[in-house]
Amino acid sequence: MDDKIHHKIAEATHEEFGWKVDEAKVDEVESLRRPSCSFYTVVSNERPLSYQPNYALLPGDHVIGIGTANAVTKILDGCAADASADWWAEIITRFHPDLGDGIVLSDEQERPDIVRKLAQAGVAFTPPQFEHGKQGVNFLLLEPEHYRLYRVQATRTPSGAIEVNKTKLLGGTPTPKSKSDPVDAIAESLN
Amino acid sequence: MRISDNTNLATDWGDFQDPGITQARANETLAQVATRVGVNLADLQSANPQITDPNKLTPGSEIRIPAPAADVSVAREETPAPVNATSRHVETSLEANAMRSLLSSSYPPNVSAPNSSTSGSGGIAQMPPVAMPLNEGYSEKEKQDLTDGLRKVYRAGEQLGISHNDIVSMLHTLAGNPPLTSKKMTESLRLFFMAKDLSPQDRKLVGDAFKASHGDPTQAVALTKLVANPKFVKASTQTKKEWLDKFEALTKRPELKNLGPEEKSVVIQALASDPPPSEDKISSTLDVLASAKNLSPVDQKLFVGGLNAAGGDPAYAANLKKLVEDPKFKSLKPAEKTAVLSQTKNYADADAVANFDRLLHKDWFRAESLDNKQRTLKTIGRLSTYPTGDRQIIYNTLDKLLGDKSPIKLEWKKYPDKSTFWGEMGDTVLYLNRQKIPKGNDKLPENDETNSLAIETVPHEVNHFVNHDKVASTFHYFESEYRAWYVEFKAEHNRVPTSQEAMDQRISWQLNPKSFYGKYAASALKNPQEAQKFYHFLESMTGMKVDAKNWKTVVKSDPATWPNKGQAAAPVPSGNVDNH
Numbered sequence: 179m180d181d182k183i184h185h186k187i188a189e190a191t192h193e194e195f196g197w198k199v200d201e202a203k204v205d206e207v208e209s210l211r212r213p214s215c216s217f218y219t220v221v222s223n224e225r226p227l228s229y230q231p232n233y234a235l236l237p238g239d240h241v242i243g244i245g246t247a248n249a250v251t252k253i254l255d256g257c258a259a260d261a262s263a264d265w266w267a268e269i270i271t272r273f274h275p276d277l278g279d280g281i282v283l284s285d286e287q288e289r290p291d292i293v294r295k296l297a298q299a300g301v302a303f304t305p306p307q308f309e310h311g312k313q314g315v316n317f318l319l320l321e322p323e324h325y326r327l328y329r330v331q332a333t334r335t336p337s338g339a340i341e342v343n344k345t346k347l348l349g350g351t352p353t354p355k356s357k358s359d360p361v362d363a364i365a366e367s368l369n
Numbered sequence: 370m371r372i373s374d375n376t377n378l379a380t381d382w383g384d385f386q387d388p389g390i391t392q393a394r395a396n397e398t399l400a401q402v403a404t405r406v407g408v409n410l411a412d413l414q415s416a417n418p419q420i421t422d423p424n425k426l427t428p429g430s431e432i433r434i435p436a437p438a439a440d441v442s443v444a445r446e447e448t449p450a451p452v453n454a455t456s457r458h459v460e461t462s463l464e465a466n467a468m469r470s471l472l473s474s475s476y477p478p479n480v481s482a483p484n485s486s487t488s489g490s491g492g493i494a495q496m497p498p499v500a501m502p503l504n505e506g507y508s509e510k511e512k513q514d515l516t517d518g519l520r521k522v523y524r525a526g527e528q529l530g531i532s533h534n535d536i537v538s539m540l541h542t543l544a545g546n547p548p549l550t551s552k553k554m555t556e557s558l559r560l561f562f563m564a565k566d567l568s569p570q571d572r573k574l575v576g577d578a579f580k581a582s583h584g585d586p587t588q589a590v591a592l593t594k595l596v597a598n599p600k601f602v603k604a605s606t607q608t609k610k611e612w613l614d615k616f617e618a619l620t621k622r623p624e625l626k627n628l629g630p631e632e633k634s635v636v637i638q639a640l641a642s643d644p645p646p647s648e649d650k651i652s653s654t655l656d657v658l659a660s661a662k663n664l665s666p667v668d669q670k671l672f673v674g675g676l677n678a679a680g681g682d683p684a685y686a687a688n689l690k691k692l693v694e695d696p697k698f699k700s701l702k703p704a705e706k707t708a709v710l711s712q713t714k715n716y717a718d719a720d721a722v723a724n725f726d727r728l729l730h731k732d733w734f735r736a737e738s739l740d741n742k743q744r745t746l747k748t749i750g751r752l753s754t755y756p757t758g759d760r761q762i763i764y765n766t767l768d769k770l771l772g773d774k775s776p777i778k779l780e781w782k783k784y785p786d787k788s789t790f791w792g793e794m795g796d797t798v799l800y801l802n803r804q805k806i807p808k809g810n811d812k813l814p815e816n817d818e819t820n821s822l823a824i825e826t827v828p829h830e831v832n833h834f835v836n837h838d839k840v841a842s843t844f845h846y847f848e849s850e851y852r853a854w855y856v857e858f859k860a861e862h863n864r865v866p867t868s869q870e871a872m873d874q875r876i877s878w879q880l881n882p883k884s885f886y887g888k889y890a891a892s893a894l895k896n897p898q899e900a901q902k903f904y905h906f907l908e909s910m911t912g913m914k915v916d917a918k919n920w921k922t923v924v925k926s927d928p929a930t931w932p933n934k935g936q937a938a939a940p941v942p943s944g945n946v947d948n949h
Contacts, residue, residue, distance in 0.1 A: 245785025278786035325874040361559040
C-alpha cells in the first residue's frame with residue numbers, strides 16, 4: 179500500500195474517530211478488492227479496542243467510511259458489478275450504520291460453535307444469498323464482542339438506498355426481571 | 370337507594386365461577402387444599418368421594434368445598450332434588466348466601482360492624498347484621514361495578530391461594546368502602562397474599578388493620594410492606610398487634626391532615642418501613658419533604674414521586690435530602706435539576722441517589738451538555754441498580770468512575786457507527802458512544818444495547834484502566850483482553866463463565882486472525898516462548914494437551930469432547946479481576 183493511501187485513510191480515521199494519525203495501522207482487505215475499488219481496516223496501535231473502522235477507496239481517490247452519507251449505496255454503485263453475495267454481505271456489514279462490524283458467516287467451518295448452536299435451535303446454517311433479483315442479500319452475522327448472532331436481510335430500495343432488517347437468533351442476556359409478583363400477574367384481570 | 374333485591378345479586382353470583390369449587394394445584398394434597406380453603410379435611414373428603422388418593426390430586430381437577438351444616442340444611446330445604454342436582458343446587462344457594470352475606474355485611478359508617486370475632490372465620494356461612502353496602506345516590510352502574518369488582522377479587526384471591534376466610538374478610542372491607550378501583554383491588558390482594566403464610570391469628574390482625582384503613586390502597590401498600598418485613602414476620606402476635614395499632618394511630622395524626630395525597634403516602638410508607646412505627650418517622654419524613662420546598666413544582670413532584678417509588682426507604686430519603694441540599698445541586702440549571710430528579714425517581718434506590726450526588730461533584734459531569742448529563746445519569750442509575758450482577762465489581766467500577774480521587778472522566782462521543790461501537794478507554798477518559806443511549810429524562814430502556822453499554826462496556830473498559838493495559842503482541846495483552854471480558858461477564862451474570870462460554874464467546878474471537886486481537890495474537894504466537902503461554906492457557910481451559918500443531922483444532926473443537934466437557938470454570942486471569 180502506498181503511503182499516500184495510508185495517510186488518506188489514517189486522516190479519515192482521525193476525523194471520524196478522533197484517533198491520532200500516527201496511531202492508526204492501516205491494512206488492506208484484499209478479499210474485498212474490486213477492479214476499481216479497494217478496502218481497508220484500521221486498528222489503533224495504542225488503544226485496547228477491538229473495533230476496526232473500515233474504509234473504501236473509490237475511483238477518483240474518494241475515501242468512504244461508515245460515517246459517509248449513503249456509504250453502502252455509493253460503494254455498490256461504484257464497485258459491485260458481478261460481485262458475489264458474500265461480498266455484498268461484507269460491504270453492507272462494514273459500511274451500513276445499523277451494522278458496522280461483525281463476522282459475516284460465509285463458511286460453516288469458521289465458527290463451528292455457532293453451527294452447533296444453530297443446529298440445537300433447529301436453524302440451518304446458510305451462507306450469504308442473493309434475494310430479490312440481486313437487489314437484496316440475506317446472511318448470518320455474528321457480533322463477536324457480545325456473542326450475538328443475527329439474521330440480516332438487506333434490500334436495495336428503488337432509490338438505491340439499503341434497508342436493513344436485523345433479527346437476533348442467538349445470544350444476548352435476557353433482561354433481568356424482578357422476582358415475578360403473582361399479584362401483578364393477576365392484576366390485569368381486575369381491570 | 371338500597372339494594373333490596375338480593376335475588377338478583379344471587380343470580381349474578383351464580384354466574385360467577387363457583388366459589389364452592391376449587392381446583393387442585395400442582396403437587397397439592399387434599400390436606401393442603403383443606404388448609405387453603407379453611408375447611409376440615411374429613412368434611413372435604415366426604416364432599417369429594419371421587420378422590421381415591423387424597424395425597425395424589427390431579428392438578429386442575431375440581432374439588433368441592435363443603436359448606437357448614439346449617440347453611441347446607443337451609444339450602445336443602447329450598448331444593449329438594451335428586452342427589453346430584455341437589456349437590457349442585459346446594460352450592461348455588463350457598464353462593465347466593467355468600468353474596469347476600471357479603472353485601473349485607475358491608476356496612477356504612479352508621480351501622481355497627483359485624484362481630485370481628487366472626488368476620489374472617491367463614492364468611493360464606495355467616496349472616497352478619499343486615500345492612501346495604503350502598504346508600505341512596507349510587508347509580509345502578511356503580512352498584513354493578515361494585516358487584517363485578519367483588520367477584521373479580523374473589524376469583525383472584527382464590528387463584529392466589531389466599532384462604533377463603535381471608536378473602537371474605539377482605540371483601541367485607543372492600544364492599545363497605547366503594548368505589549372499588551383496580552388499585553384498591555390489587556393492593557388489597559397484595560396485602561392478603563403477603564400475609565397468607567402468617568398464622569390465623571396474625572392474619573386476622575392484618576384483616577382488622579385493613580378494615581381499620583377502610584380499604585385505602587395507600588395504607589394497603591404500606592401494610593404490605595410492614596407485613597413483609599422480616600422483623601414483623603418474626604415478631605410475636607402481641608408485638609404485631611402493637612405495631613399495627615400504632616401504625617393505625619399514627620396514620621391519623623394531625624400532621625398528616627394537611628398533606629396532599631402523594632406526600633401523605635410518603636409518610637405512611639415511611640411509617641411502615643423498618644418497624645416499629647414511631648412518631649420519629651413522621652417528623653423525619655416531614656423534614657425530608659420540607660427539603661423540597663424550594664424546588665420547582667415539577668421537581669417537587671419528581672422528588673415526592675421518588676420517595677413513593679422507594680417505598681419509604683429511610684436511606685433513600687436521607688440520600689435524596691442530602692442531594693437536593695447539596696450546593697452542587699442547587700447550582701444546576703433548572704433543566705439539569707429536573708434531569709437529576711427524574712433519575713432519582715426512575716432509579717429509586719439509595720445507592721443510585723448517592724451515586725448521582727457523587728456525580729454532581731465531578732467537574733467533567735458539570736461540564737457536560739444537558740443531553741449528555743441525561744445519558745450519564747441513566748447509565749449510572751442502571752449500573753447502580755442492576756439487580757443480578759456481581760455487586761462488588763459494579764460497586765468498584767462505580768467507585769472508579771465517581772470516587773473523589775478517581776482520575777477517570779466520562780465522555781459521550783458521536784461515533785459514526787451506531788451499532789457495534791460501544792466505547793473505548795483512553796488514558797483517563799472513558800469514551801462512550803452517545804448513539805447507544807438516548808437523551809431525555811425517561812428511564813433507560815432495558816435491552817441488549819443498554820446492557821452492553823452500561824453493564825458490560827463500562828466494567829470492561831474500567832478493567833483495562835485499573836490494570837494499565839496496553840496493546841502488544843504478547844500473551845499478556847491477550848490475557849488482559851480475556852480478563853476484561855471475564856470481569857464484564859461476572860459483572861453481568863454474577864458468576865464465573867464456564868470454559869465453553871469463555872471459548873465460544875471470547876477466546877475463539879481473540880484468536881481469530883480477522884479480529885483486532887487476532888492480529889496481535891498471531892504475532893505473539895510466532896514467538897516460541899509466548900506461544901507456550903497460549904498453549905498452556907488453552908490446556909487449562911479445555912483439559913486437552915495443546916501444542917503448535919493442534920491449537921487451532923482445539924479452539925474449534927466441540928467442548929463436549931473436552932475432558933472437562935466445557936463445564937469447568939474458565940481459567941481465572943491474572944491481574945485485577947474485580948476493578949478494585
